[in-house]
Amino acid sequence: MNYETKVDLADTRDGVLLEGDPEAEAARAKRRKMWTIVGVIVVGALVALWLLTRGEETVPFAAGEDSTTPRVTVVSPGAGTIQGYINATGTLAARREMPVGVVGEGGRVVSVAVEPGDWVRAGQVLAVIDRSVQNQQASAQEAQINVAQADADLAQANLDRALQLVERGFISQADIDRLTATRDAAVARVEVARAQLAERRARNAQLNIVAPAAGLVLTRNVEPGQVVSPGSGTLFSIARGGEMELLARIGEVELGAVNVGATGLVTPVGTDQQFTCQVWQKSPVIDELTRQGTARCALSYDPALRPGGFASIEMASQAVVAPRLPESAIMSDDRGSYVYIIDDENLVVRRDVELGMISDEGIAVASGLQGDERVVLRAGGFLTEGETVRPVTETAQ
Known part of the structure; x- marks a missing residue:
């Protein structure tokens, strides 16, 4: 007697699903999915933690601090020599027009x-201006000289004859004096005619x-x-000698920092060419409306420099020794510009500052800081004066 033995692929032993059971496969897939989700959550938590700390060194809690004390990044800016630069605009002109x-x-x-x-x-x-009439006047003046010279020659001849007769007693000394005066007057008229001719010729020359x-x-x-x-x-x-200049309009504060003899780079509008100039004169007055003065910067001739054109200039000013901070550290309100510093007790303290020159490397602090303070580098807007924080020092750039 033949019996068909049907072997079930699913055999439950001690409550464990054996391989080949669809329910077992589904359970394993569910467990893999769960572990994948857990792994993603863990990785995300680690990434979030790294972003929050940004790789900063973990600072141990100080006495009296707890985990709720905010952590801030601080920097000691120090003090260095900063070469000042002034950017301005102006109009090109002939230096001596x-x-x-x-x-x-x-x-x-x-x-x-x-x-x-x-x-x-x-x-x-x-x-050249037409001088046909003036040339005729000059000819007339030449003729007047000849007339006056003829009168002078006649007067001299009369005087010579009279001098010969006076010795014989035919002519008195009074007649001699009269003839001498006539001769002198005639000679003077010759000189007058010559001067008039010279004047006429000079006037004619000025017609050019x-x-x-x-x-x-x-x-x-x-x-x-x-x-x-x-x-x-x-x-x-x-333009005498073809010399040009830039009339740079500069604020009264910056104008005081510009030295006569300082050099700058001029860039005319509409071109990328740059030309070296030198400040040769500073305006002695300040415009009452714009509060600006003029720095006159001499330029050598170049076809790209056209009087009346607009140009920009960058010139060096006086170097200063001052701390320099990034823009994120500087805040301002109705009382002016200020920074937050952290004192020895890790308390936030407001420090009013006066700003100086601004450059790509940062903002110079003209007064208010020595450079050895711990200045809050960023997120100062979220702090309040007197608050306790945990400072994390960042190396000054």
């Missing part, structure tokens, strides 16, 4: 010899508009055919 106009009596412009951007030498003719010194022509405000006179204003403007 020479306005050129009509010197003589004026007239109709015949020709103009230069254009803006041309270099000229001292005495070079810039424009010339450059008073060598330099670069900046503007031209005259055209051929134009009638000009001494009241016509500036016809040409010339």
Whole structure:
């Protein structure tokens, strides 16, 4: 007799599910999932703990402290030499701009010899004014000299004849004196005529508009055919020697820190070129409205430097010895700027400070700190004066 023996894959022994039982597989999967979740939670807790402490050294509790005492990061900034820099803006201009106009009596412009951007030498003719009438006047003056010279020659001849006759008694001494005076007057008229001719020629020479010194022509405000006179204003403007300057507008405090002779870097708007300049003069007055003064910075000629253009400048100022702190350590309220320091008893103390120069490395503290204090580096806004904390020192950069 054949019996089919059906072997069940699931056999329970002592309450343990054997392998092959679906319920056993489900139980094992559930346990793996649970352990995975527990592992994730543990790792997350460790990461959160690291983020909170940021790798800071664990500080043991001091006497009277408990686990609720807040921990703050502090730094002793010390004091170092800080090279000051001043950034400002200003307008480019000719260092010595020479306005050129009509010197003589004026007239109709015949020709103009230069254009803006041309270099000229001292005495070079810039424009010529018609002098046809003045030339005729000069010719007339030359003729007057000849007339006066002829009268002087005649007066001298009469005097010579009279001197020969006076010895014979035909002419009195009074006649001699009269003839001598006539001769002297005629000679004087010759000198007057010559002076008038020289004046006329000098006036004619002034009809040419010339450059008073060598330099670069900046503007031209005259055209051929134009009638000009001494009241016509500036016809040409010339930068003497082509020298330029930047009129930098600087606050009155910073202006006092700039020394004559200090150098700076000028960057004209619209270009990335930089030019070295030197402060040669500081304004003796301060604008009452803007509270700014002008530092005049000399520049050598370059085509990229155009008078009237806008430019920025960075120049070195006086170096100072002071502590320097990051911006996160500085706070302010209606009483001014201040920092929190931690005293010997680990209490938070407010310290009012006066700020100095600001740079990429931090903010200089002009007064209020010696540099050896423990200054709260960050999160000072969450502290109150007199609060007890646990300071963690961070090395000053």
